[in-house]
Amino acid sequence: DAKTTQPPSMDCAEGRAANLPCNHSTISGNEYVYWYRQIHSQGPQYIIHGLKNNETNEMASLIITEDRKSSTLILPHATLRDTAVYYCIVRMGVETSGSRLTFGEGTQLTVNP
Amino acid sequence: EAGVTQFPSHSVIEKGQTVTLRCDPISGHDNLYWYRRVMGKEIKFLLHFVKESKQDESGMPNNRFLAERTGGTYSTLKVQPAELEDSGVYFCASSQWGGRNEQFFGPGTRLTVL
Numbered sequence: 001d002a003k004t005t006q007p008p009s010m011d012c013a014e015g016r017a018a019n020l021p022c023n024h025s026t027i028s029g030n031e032y033v034y035w036y037r038q039i040h041s042q043g044p045q046y047i048i049h050g051l052k053n054n055e056t057n058e059m060a061s062l063i064i065t066e067d068r069k070s071s072t073l074i075l076p077h078a079t080l081r082d083t084a085v086y087y088c089i090v091r092m093g094v095e096t097s098g099s100r101l102t103f104g105e106g107t108q109l110t111v112n113p
Numbered sequence: 114e115a116g117v118t119q120f121p122s123h124s125v126i127e128k129g130q131t132v133t134l135r136c137d138p139i140s141g142h143d144n145l146y147w148y149r150r151v152m153g154k155e156i157k158f159l160l161h162f163v164k165e166s167k168q169d170e171s172g173m174p175n176n177r178f179l180a181e182r183t184g185g186t187y188s189t190l191k192v193q194p195a196e197l198e199d200s201g202v203y204f205c206a207s208s209q210w211g212g213r214n215e216q217f218f219g220p221g222t223r224l225t226v227l
Binding site (some may be wrong): 038041042043044045046049099100101102103104105 | 117146148155156157158161169172204206215216217218219220221
Protein backbone atom coordinates (compact mmCIF):
# COMPACT_ATOMS: atom_id res chain seq x y z
CA ASP A 1 0.00 0.00 0.00
CA ALA A 2 1.17 3.53 -0.79
CA LYS A 3 2.43 5.69 2.04
CA THR A 4 0.48 8.78 3.03
CA THR A 5 1.54 12.03 4.67
CA GLN A 6 -0.79 14.09 6.85
CA PRO A 7 -0.24 17.08 9.14
CA PRO A 8 -0.10 15.94 12.77
CA SER A 9 -2.73 18.36 14.00
CA MET A 10 -5.28 20.93 12.88
CA ASP A 11 -7.79 23.20 14.57
CA CYS A 12 -11.18 24.27 13.32
CA ALA A 13 -13.93 26.51 14.67
CA GLU A 14 -17.28 24.90 15.32
CA GLY A 15 -19.65 25.40 12.39
CA ARG A 16 -16.87 26.05 9.93
CA ALA A 17 -15.58 23.69 7.28
CA ALA A 18 -12.66 21.47 8.22
CA ASN A 19 -10.31 20.68 5.34
CA LEU A 20 -7.89 17.84 6.06
CA PRO A 21 -5.12 17.32 3.49
CA CYS A 22 -3.33 14.11 2.60
CA ASN A 23 -0.41 13.48 0.28
CA HIS A 24 -0.09 10.11 -1.43
CA SER A 25 2.34 10.74 -4.25
CA THR A 26 3.19 7.05 -4.77
CA ILE A 27 -0.40 5.89 -5.20
CA SER A 28 -0.87 3.36 -7.97
CA GLY A 29 -3.63 3.34 -10.54
CA ASN A 30 -5.79 0.73 -8.85
CA GLU A 31 -5.48 2.01 -5.30
CA TYR A 32 -8.27 3.85 -3.55
CA VAL A 33 -8.08 6.64 -0.99
CA TYR A 34 -9.95 5.80 2.22
CA TRP A 35 -10.60 8.02 5.22
CA TYR A 36 -11.28 6.74 8.71
CA ARG A 37 -11.43 8.56 12.01
CA GLN A 38 -11.00 7.54 15.61
CA ILE A 39 -12.86 9.42 18.27
CA HIS A 40 -11.16 9.07 21.63
CA SER A 41 -11.57 5.62 23.20
CA GLN A 42 -13.64 4.28 20.31
CA GLY A 43 -12.78 2.04 17.39
CA PRO A 44 -11.93 3.61 14.04
CA GLN A 45 -14.91 4.62 11.91
CA TYR A 46 -15.14 4.61 8.14
CA ILE A 47 -15.89 8.01 6.60
CA ILE A 48 -15.56 7.88 2.83
CA HIS A 49 -13.42 6.54 0.00
CA GLY A 50 -12.74 7.31 -3.65
CA LEU A 51 -10.66 6.34 -6.66
CA LYS A 52 -10.36 9.44 -8.81
CA ASN A 53 -13.68 11.26 -8.80
CA ASN A 54 -14.79 13.51 -6.01
CA GLU A 55 -17.13 11.80 -3.59
CA THR A 56 -19.72 13.04 -1.12
CA ASN A 57 -21.78 11.29 1.50
CA GLU A 58 -23.71 12.27 4.59
CA MET A 59 -20.54 12.67 6.62
CA ALA A 60 -18.04 14.36 4.34
CA SER A 61 -16.71 15.17 0.90
CA LEU A 62 -13.52 13.82 -0.64
CA ILE A 63 -11.64 15.84 -3.21
CA ILE A 64 -8.92 13.98 -5.13
CA THR A 65 -6.54 15.92 -7.36
CA GLU A 66 -6.43 15.05 -11.04
CA ASP A 67 -2.99 13.45 -10.74
CA ARG A 68 -4.26 11.56 -7.65
CA LYS A 69 -1.17 12.47 -5.68
CA SER A 70 -3.13 14.23 -2.97
CA SER A 71 -6.62 14.54 -1.55
CA THR A 72 -8.63 16.61 0.89
CA LEU A 73 -11.32 15.45 3.26
CA ILE A 74 -13.91 18.14 3.90
CA LEU A 75 -16.24 18.20 6.88
CA PRO A 76 -18.60 20.98 5.75
CA HIS A 77 -19.89 22.10 9.17
CA ALA A 78 -17.62 20.78 11.88
CA THR A 79 -19.11 20.09 15.30
CA LEU A 80 -17.44 19.37 18.62
CA ARG A 81 -18.19 15.68 18.07
CA ASP A 82 -15.95 15.71 15.02
CA THR A 83 -12.90 16.10 17.24
CA ALA A 84 -10.92 12.96 16.44
CA VAL A 85 -7.83 11.56 14.76
CA TYR A 86 -8.39 11.35 11.00
CA TYR A 87 -6.55 8.74 8.97
CA CYS A 88 -5.94 8.85 5.24
CA ILE A 89 -5.26 5.33 3.95
CA VAL A 90 -4.42 4.19 0.46
CA ARG A 91 -5.24 0.60 -0.36
CA MET A 92 -6.64 -1.78 -2.88
CA GLY A 93 -10.35 -1.21 -3.12
CA VAL A 94 -13.44 -3.23 -3.72
CA GLU A 95 -12.04 -5.37 -6.50
CA THR A 96 -9.83 -7.18 -4.04
CA SER A 97 -12.18 -7.38 -1.14
CA GLY A 98 -10.75 -8.04 2.22
CA SER A 99 -7.42 -6.34 2.63
CA ARG A 100 -5.77 -4.80 5.63
CA LEU A 101 -5.85 -1.16 6.58
CA THR A 102 -2.44 0.43 7.12
CA PHE A 103 -2.82 3.26 9.61
CA GLY A 104 -0.31 6.07 9.85
CA GLU A 105 -0.21 8.68 12.57
CA GLY A 106 -3.17 10.61 11.17
CA THR A 107 -4.25 14.18 11.85
CA GLN A 108 -5.61 15.17 15.24
CA LEU A 109 -8.50 17.51 14.43
CA THR A 110 -9.69 19.66 17.30
CA VAL A 111 -12.96 21.51 16.81
CA ASN A 112 -13.16 24.51 19.08
CA PRO A 113 -16.38 26.16 20.34
CA GLU B 114 -28.39 -4.16 13.47
CA ALA B 115 -25.77 -4.90 16.11
CA GLY B 116 -22.26 -3.69 15.44
CA VAL B 117 -19.00 -5.44 16.13
CA THR B 118 -18.75 -6.37 19.78
CA GLN B 119 -15.66 -7.21 21.79
CA PHE B 120 -15.24 -8.79 25.19
CA PRO B 121 -13.91 -7.90 27.66
CA SER B 122 -13.69 -4.14 27.38
CA HIS B 123 -10.76 -4.11 29.79
CA SER B 124 -8.41 -6.80 31.05
CA VAL B 125 -5.63 -6.47 33.59
CA ILE B 126 -3.34 -9.47 33.97
CA GLU B 127 0.12 -10.21 35.25
CA LYS B 128 3.07 -11.05 33.09
CA GLY B 129 3.09 -14.73 32.25
CA GLN B 130 -0.64 -15.17 32.49
CA THR B 131 -2.99 -16.04 29.64
CA VAL B 132 -5.72 -13.83 28.27
CA THR B 133 -8.35 -14.55 25.64
CA LEU B 134 -10.08 -11.75 23.79
CA ARG B 135 -13.31 -12.32 21.93
CA CYS B 136 -14.79 -10.59 18.91
CA ASP B 137 -18.28 -10.99 17.51
CA PRO B 138 -18.45 -9.55 13.99
CA ILE B 139 -21.51 -8.16 12.30
CA SER B 140 -23.74 -11.03 11.23
CA GLY B 141 -23.03 -12.13 7.69
CA HIS B 142 -19.57 -10.56 7.49
CA ASP B 143 -17.10 -13.08 6.17
CA ASN B 144 -14.04 -10.89 6.72
CA LEU B 145 -12.77 -10.49 10.27
CA TYR B 146 -9.64 -8.56 11.21
CA TRP B 147 -7.63 -8.04 14.35
CA TYR B 148 -5.59 -4.88 14.90
CA ARG B 149 -3.85 -3.45 17.93
CA ARG B 150 -2.41 -0.20 19.16
CA VAL B 151 0.37 -0.48 21.66
CA MET B 152 1.31 2.54 23.75
CA GLY B 153 2.38 5.51 21.67
CA LYS B 154 2.38 3.59 18.43
CA GLU B 155 0.14 3.44 15.39
CA ILE B 156 -2.71 1.00 14.92
CA LYS B 157 -1.18 -2.13 13.44
CA PHE B 158 -2.77 -5.01 11.56
CA LEU B 159 -2.48 -8.45 13.13
CA LEU B 160 -4.43 -10.86 10.98
CA HIS B 161 -7.37 -11.40 8.68
CA PHE B 162 -9.90 -14.23 8.52
CA VAL B 163 -12.15 -15.05 5.62
CA LYS B 164 -14.83 -17.15 7.24
CA GLU B 165 -12.87 -19.66 9.31
CA SER B 166 -9.67 -19.49 7.25
CA LYS B 167 -6.67 -17.31 8.01
CA GLN B 168 -6.19 -15.21 4.89
CA ASP B 169 -3.27 -13.14 6.16
CA GLU B 170 -1.52 -13.53 9.50
CA SER B 171 1.61 -11.63 8.60
CA GLY B 172 1.04 -9.06 11.33
CA MET B 173 1.04 -11.50 14.24
CA PRO B 174 4.02 -10.48 16.37
CA ASN B 175 5.10 -13.94 17.56
CA ASN B 176 3.88 -17.40 18.46
CA ARG B 177 2.53 -16.25 21.80
CA PHE B 178 -0.49 -15.00 19.88
CA LEU B 179 -3.10 -17.47 18.62
CA ALA B 180 -6.23 -16.46 16.76
CA GLU B 181 -9.12 -18.73 15.94
CA ARG B 182 -12.45 -18.41 14.23
CA THR B 183 -14.14 -21.76 14.49
CA GLY B 184 -17.29 -21.99 12.42
CA GLY B 185 -16.60 -18.68 10.77
CA THR B 186 -18.56 -16.64 13.29
CA TYR B 187 -16.90 -15.15 16.36
CA SER B 188 -13.16 -15.05 16.81
CA THR B 189 -10.82 -15.33 19.76
CA LEU B 190 -7.31 -13.99 20.21
CA LYS B 191 -5.28 -15.68 22.90
CA VAL B 192 -2.07 -14.31 24.30
CA GLN B 193 -0.04 -16.91 26.17
CA PRO B 194 2.09 -16.09 28.06
CA ALA B 195 1.45 -12.35 28.14
CA GLU B 196 4.40 -9.97 28.23
CA LEU B 197 4.56 -6.34 29.29
CA GLU B 198 4.89 -5.15 25.69
CA ASP B 199 1.54 -6.74 24.82
CA SER B 200 -0.27 -3.97 26.67
CA GLY B 201 -2.44 -1.89 24.40
CA VAL B 202 -5.85 -1.74 22.77
CA TYR B 203 -6.91 -4.64 20.58
CA PHE B 204 -9.48 -3.87 17.89
CA CYS B 205 -11.56 -6.23 15.87
CA ALA B 206 -13.18 -5.26 12.58
CA SER B 207 -15.42 -7.01 10.09
CA SER B 208 -16.53 -6.43 6.52
CA GLN B 209 -18.64 -8.03 3.85
CA TRP B 210 -17.01 -9.88 1.02
CA GLY B 211 -17.31 -7.57 -1.98
CA GLY B 212 -19.18 -4.30 -1.78
CA ARG B 213 -17.26 -1.19 -0.83
CA ASN B 214 -15.13 -3.10 1.62
CA GLU B 215 -15.83 -0.80 4.53
CA GLN B 216 -14.44 -2.24 7.73
CA PHE B 217 -16.60 -1.84 10.83
CA PHE B 218 -14.62 -1.69 14.04
CA GLY B 219 -15.52 -2.77 17.52
CA PRO B 220 -14.84 -0.61 20.58
CA GLY B 221 -11.65 -2.47 21.40
CA THR B 222 -10.29 -4.38 24.38
CA ARG B 223 -7.81 -2.53 26.54
CA LEU B 224 -5.22 -5.02 27.76
CA THR B 225 -2.87 -4.13 30.59
CA VAL B 226 -0.06 -6.53 31.46
CA LEU B 227 1.57 -5.80 34.83
